[in-house]
Amino acid sequence: MPHPIDPVELTAALVRCPSITPAEGGALDVLQTALEAAGFDCTRVDRGKISNLFARWGSKGHPKTFGFNGHIDVVPLGDPNDWTMPPFGAEIKDGMLYGRGSTDMKSGVAAFVASAIDLVSDTPLDGAIILTITGDEEGDAIDGTTALLDYMDRSGERMEVCLVGEPTCPDHIGEMIKIGRRGSLTAWFEVTGVQGHSAYPHRANNPLPAMVRLMDRLASHTLDDGTDHFDASTLAVVTLDTGNPATNVIPAQTRSTVNIRFNDLHSGESLSNWLRTEAGKVAQDFGVEIATKIKISGESFLTPPGPLSELVSKAVEAETGVTPALSTTGGTSDARFVKNHCPVVEFGLVGQTMHQVDERVNVAQIDQLKSIYTRILRDYFA
Numbered sequence: 001m002p003h004p005i006d007p008v009e010l011t012a013a014l015v016r017c018p019s020i021t022p023a024e025g026g027a028l029d030v031l032q033t034a035l036e037a038a039g040f041d042c043t044r045v046d047r048g049k050i051s052n053l054f055a056r057w058g059s060k061g062h063p064k065t066f067g068f069n070g071h072i073d074v075v076p077l078g079d080p081n082d083w084t085m086p087p088f089g090a091e092i093k094d095g096m097l098y099g100r101g102s103t104d105m106k107s108g109v110a111a112f113v114a115s116a117i118d119l120v121s122d123t124p125l126d127g128a129i130i131l132t133i134t135g136d137e138e139g140d141a142i143d144g145t146t147a148l149l150d151y152m153d154r155s156g157e158r159m160e161v162c163l164v165g166e167p168t169c170p171d172h173i174g175e176m177i178k179i180g181r182r183g184s185l186t187a188w189f190e191v192t193g194v195q196g197h198s199a200y201p202h203r204a205n206n207p208l209p210a211m212v213r214l215m216d217r218l219a220s221h222t223l224d225d226g227t228d229h230f231d232a233s234t235l236a237v238v239t240l241d242t243g244n245p246a247t248n249v250i251p252a253q254t255r256s257t258v259n260i261r262f263n264d265l266h267s268g269e270s271l272s273n274w275l276r277t278e279a280g281k282v283a284q285d286f287g288v289e290i291a292t293k294i295k296i297s298g299e300s301f302l303t304p305p306g307p308l309s310e311l312v313s314k315a316v317e318a319e320t321g322v323t324p325a326l327s328t329t330g331g332t333s334d335a336r337f338v339k340n341h342c343p344v345v346e347f348g349l350v351g352q353t354m355h356q357v358d359e360r361v362n363v364a365q366i367d368q369l370k371s372i373y374t375r376i377l378r379d380y381f382a
Contacts, residue, residue, distance in 0.1 A: 005034065005114035007107070007370040008097065008363050012090035014106040015099035019073050021139035024051040027072040027106070031055075031113055031133060038117040040131070045151045050136040050143035054151060057120045058128025065128040066380050067159030068116065068373075069145060069338055070109040070166070071137030074101035075355050082357045096360040104354035107361045108165030108369065109133060115373035125381050130159050137334050141297075145334040149341055161308045162344045163376065164335045165369075167351030173365050174322030174372075178346035179309050180229060180302035182261045184332045185268050185294065187275050189214065192289040195252035204250040208242065210286035211254045215240065217278055218258055223266065229302055230263030230328050261331075268296030298336035302328065308343045315375040316347065319368065347372070 010030075019025035028051055032042045035055045045052040058065070077087050077100055085091055085098035092098075097107075116129050132152075136144025152158065169175040191211045196204025215237050223233035240256040260271055272294045283290040303309065305326055316324045324347070338344040349369055353359045 005117045007110045007114040007366045010034070010110035010114055011097060011102065011107045011361070011366055014072060014110060015090040015097070015102050016088055017072070018088050019101065019135065020076055021073040021136060022049045024072070024135050028053045028133065028135065031072070031109070034113065034117060035131070038121055043151070045148050047147040048143040050134070050139075050147065052135060052144060052148050053131070053133045054148055054157070055131040055133075056128060056157065057116065058125060060128070061156055061158060062128040063160065064126065064381070065130055065158060065160050066377060067130040067132065067162035067342070068112040069132045069134075069162055069164045069334055069344075070105055070112065071134045071144065071334065072101070072106060072109060073135045073138050074104070074106075075138050078357055084358055092363060095363050097363050097366070098358060098360045100359055102359050102361040103167055103349060103351055104359070105166055105348060107366045108167065108348040111366055111369040112163070112165050112373050115370050115377060119374060119377050123378070123381075127381050129377070130157065134334065141334065141337075145337045149337060152341070159342045161380075162338050162342055163312065163373075164333060164338065164344060164346040165348045166333050166335075166346045167348040167354055168327075168330075168346050169348070169350045171350060171352070172322065173350055173368060174316045174320035174324055176327050177309060177312055177316070177324045178328065178330065178333070178335070179305060179326045180328040181298070181300065181330065181332055181336055182230060182233070182263055182328060183266070183268060183300035184297040185260045185262065185271055186297065187258050187260070187272075188255065188293045189257070189279060190253060190255045190291040192253050192291070193250075196250045198248045198250055201250060205287060206250045207252065207254045207288050210282050210288045210290070211240065211256055213286070214279060214282040214290070215256055215258075217282065218275070223260075224263065227263050227265060229326075230300065233260065233262040233266060235260045262300055263328075264300045264302060266300070268299055272296070298332045301336060301339045303339065303343050303345055308345055311379055312345055312347050312376055315372050315379060319372045319375055
């Protein structure tokens with residue numbers, strides 16, 4: 001029997017790969033080498049500037065196929081001088097492994113890869129395991145998991161269920177499973193009036209009062225009070241920019257941006273219609289032009305509590321002694337794409353330091369996560 005894969009060593013090998021989106025940095029090569037040695041069929045599914053990896057062990061099209069999804073791309077470092085540990089050094093200090101992507105989410109990928117390899121190496125399985133690993137989760141997410149799912153559709157590959165290994169726990173491992181996510185929408189507004197001298201405002205048409213009124217109307221509106229599985233939807237004004245250095249000039253234009261995180265009472269389309277309607281009302285009231293651009297990053301979705309969440313919950317509780325909460329909080333993830341393919345939940349490590357300077361992960365928890373994933377797989381194929 002092959003020697004078990006050490007998920008800590010695999011995490012360190014991945015962290016040493018500088019895979020800031022869209023660079024792959026050699027991380028997929030590390031994974032492909034390990035997976036192929038264990039008998040996985042691997043295919044690089046590259047699209048655009050993005051590198052992705054599809055891996056399957058077992059028969060194609062088997063009705064009992066468990067899937068894992070994750071990403072090896074990471075966010076930029078910020079100021080490298082602010083780091084007290086090498087950002088791609090994977091150095092271990094006081095039980096913590098440091099490096100960009102150590103938490104989000106190279107440790108999660110290492111844990112499920114190690115778990116899958118060990119399981120197929122020592123256990124006869126009647127079924128298949130599919131791993132989809134992308135290099136475009138932290139970026140635009142156009143050519144990442146969506147490219148992998150497109151490849152699967154073309155190739156007749158199918159997962160029965162899928163677990164995304166994102167960090168999901170707020171403070172302690174085992175606390176939380178994500179069974180859905182809120183939708184996300186960003187809207188950009190540009191108000192155009194007429195420039196003029198501030199001493200003669202009647203000869204100008206100041207766009208700022210119109211913008212302030214619009215932002216107030218949007219920010220003070222209660223979208224909803226939440227639903228059975230979702231918190232209340234939120235709208236945040238994230239920037240308001242005019243760029244006017246003069247104190248005696250009324251500007252011609254001003255711009256603002258809002259971000260909405262919405263639950264299953266809304267859709268991207270319904271909220272877009274509301275935003276455009278509000279902008280139209282303000283434009284008419286103030287006699288200005290308001291241009292609106294909207295990007296829907298993802299719709300809200302829910303995997304209702306059932307067999308998949310119960311499978312994961314029982315494994316988490318057995319390994320940690322903690323009964324996880326079923327949650328839909330947080331930002332978006334690639335689960336928003338996987339949910340169109342099969343039922344999906346998310347479970348991973350504590351995410352307190354993700355995207356921060358000196359990002360780090362508890363070494364002991366990487367081993368614990370591998371044990372949880374292994375139990376999930378054993379229970380699924382039992």
